Amino acid sequence: MNTVHDEFTQRRHTQNRYIISVIVYLALLADNILLTVIVPILPDFLAEINNKTEVGVPQSVVYKNYDLHYVPNILTKHPIPGKSLINSTSKINDDKTFLTVTHSRSFDKENFSIGLLLAMKAFVQLICNPIIGGLTTTIGFYFPICFGTCCIFISSFVFATGQTYTTILLARMLQGVGSSCISVCGMSLVAQLYPEEDKRSKIMGVILGSVALGVLIGYPLGGIAYDFVGKSAPFVMLCVFIAFIIALQILHMEFNKTPDIVIEAEKPKWKFLLKNQLVMALALGILLSTSAMAILEPCLPLWLLQNLNPKKWQLGTVFIPDSIGYFIGTNFFGMIAYNFGQIKISCIALATVGISCLAIPIADSVYKLLLPHFCLGMSIGIIDAALVPLLASLVELKINDDESTASGEIYISYGSVYAIQQTSVSLAYSLGPLIGGELAETIGFPWLMRIVGLLNIAYGPSLIILYRTYHQVCLVKENQLILSNSDEVPNYKRLYNSID
Template structure:
């Protein structure tokens, strides 16, 4: 145990690699905070001074996810717009990275994120909000993919790459789970302008760090880069395709719950708005635990990594099936924490595996393969907000959760059988 902890510390030994890892992690925290910070504030913001909203609420039978209004559809499209654009741009950004390196795309992503936050800060209508949210997707397609690919490129040894990516995963989780309560509180006390100006300043800071430390325009960062395997060939690699399918499956339940769970909680259990804002926050702790435990198990049993990923998918799927039957906030926290634990198992195994598959079967250039991973997640989150409301209206809240949980569980043995096959 002590030896593994000492090895874990070697991730931070090389000063340049340490600086790059810190910058990438800061970018991932920022991007994922921007992804979820709008969840608690956009519905309220769109409701302000909205005659359409007042009319619809007066004519509803109840405040329920089963009575969808034009405003609800607008919110669903707004939330999905980021993932849709991210899905469309990721293949192009991955190919661009394979040819230009990872520094320039990272800077592009941060710059676009800055523009998005500025637009959000001054947006006063739905069209401007939609443009800002879509720009977030464009920035993420460059920033997320290039950041993860840069880590895979800098940390080439199997164990240290898994450690570095594990640190990045913790940063992703921190950004996503902490942003809603943080954003809701800052919006309540300081307003939307201050909230997004803060994020814009952080974007600028990270951008200057990229320019000063990574030096993306340096010829050294682009010379002697081998030509990567085209993304369409990677998609036809059966093992990469299985990993991509697993990433879609394990995100489906999260993508459905994000836009529906708040209203469902209001309709079915005694909760405060503060509790709704804190819904996912307790899941951060089992997520971090899951990353650490999975890393330890993978180091000890390297031939069983696929089993850990399959176990994570079973945990996610079974927990998703439990969610609709929770009657109190305390009960709900348990399956949501289990889902976060499961996603930690899946990501801690599968993200390093994509790099190892490329090393073993293709050219060791990682932009396109992590673009495929980004596309897989975006598929789930592009469909989730748009489809979730309609499904909930037609079938209720429980049935879709059961169906999507079952899809995740069914995919677990597929991952095990296909990926345990010899190369």
């Protein structure tokens, strides 16, 4: 009878963690749809706001007077304030006037406003990540995920109803808070629910794929719904979708339940994580690879216009191969990285990121950008699918630390380590475009991409050397524990297997 009960309990636990994983996936999907759905709407919306005080500039000039429906697709996550495409080019070779010089000054304020608005989410998230990581020590993961989902619901509602720049700026900031809660606590919760390394790598890779899927859905949804229905339409649709996610969370999440493993009962063990060279090395690897895309997004469209004379549809779809590649990399390479070695696969992917960056400036047509863009996105996805689960494994090694086990309790800093990982991503997308924009203007776009590519290529071997040194130290500690007390040997084999 007990065996049947145990099997039923195990089956229920397995089914419940699948449901929780789906909920985390949907929350991240909604967050990334909201991230990009606003981009096709912003230029026209801000033009209407600015035109209330401008004389002689036609209303909704960006879309209706100049037929620039492709502009939103190239104003990506974090364009450079004051240096966007609108006031940098006068004509495009498609028999369509892009923008006359006499109107460029009218858009200076609008370009800065767009850059500030789109970058604000990353800056807010950068601040909130360590705070959220620390709060998980007392409130767990369930409540922050639900709170973050409610934040993006309110943000979507404000976007749908807001009529001033201040209101949508506040909505963007609120989305940054919600995104931090969902990203940090969502990945931490999945790491806790899946202690099996193989399943954790597979599930985390699939969940990371929601980022690319959200981007692929967000751009067309925003543009089509805005053109045919109106500004509020895509955000109302998002509100309905997010409300459904909140209902699922209320039904299936146990908000009064503390984590199964005691998590830093006194305070976050930031000192341990910041001193852990391999944890910081993995975070730096994520930062370098993500920075390649963060720098490329705002700089590439202008370079294309100046050198390759692309058609409108080419300019608007140039980043689609990146998103498709990232989706494939995260969904299908998590288990491959686990089986063949997460560090080794990450180093190969870093080299591929570097080669792709080197190949982009030498392309002499838009079509020749397809392969390096696809490889770049897929390589970044592979790096995330390999290193994000490995971070959870590394922080579990803390159980081996005498300081952590002296009281007989187990401390695992899932929240803290994923706060560090999300901080790396936020740094890339907040500072990367700004620094990259200045360097592109100073040394040129081709040399900027060469430098970024060489940094990624050079970092792979460094990561291998650092891992080998760290791994030898870990093996020495494990052997000492085995010799000191053979009856109390922790289960660390899965950590070494996952890396090797």
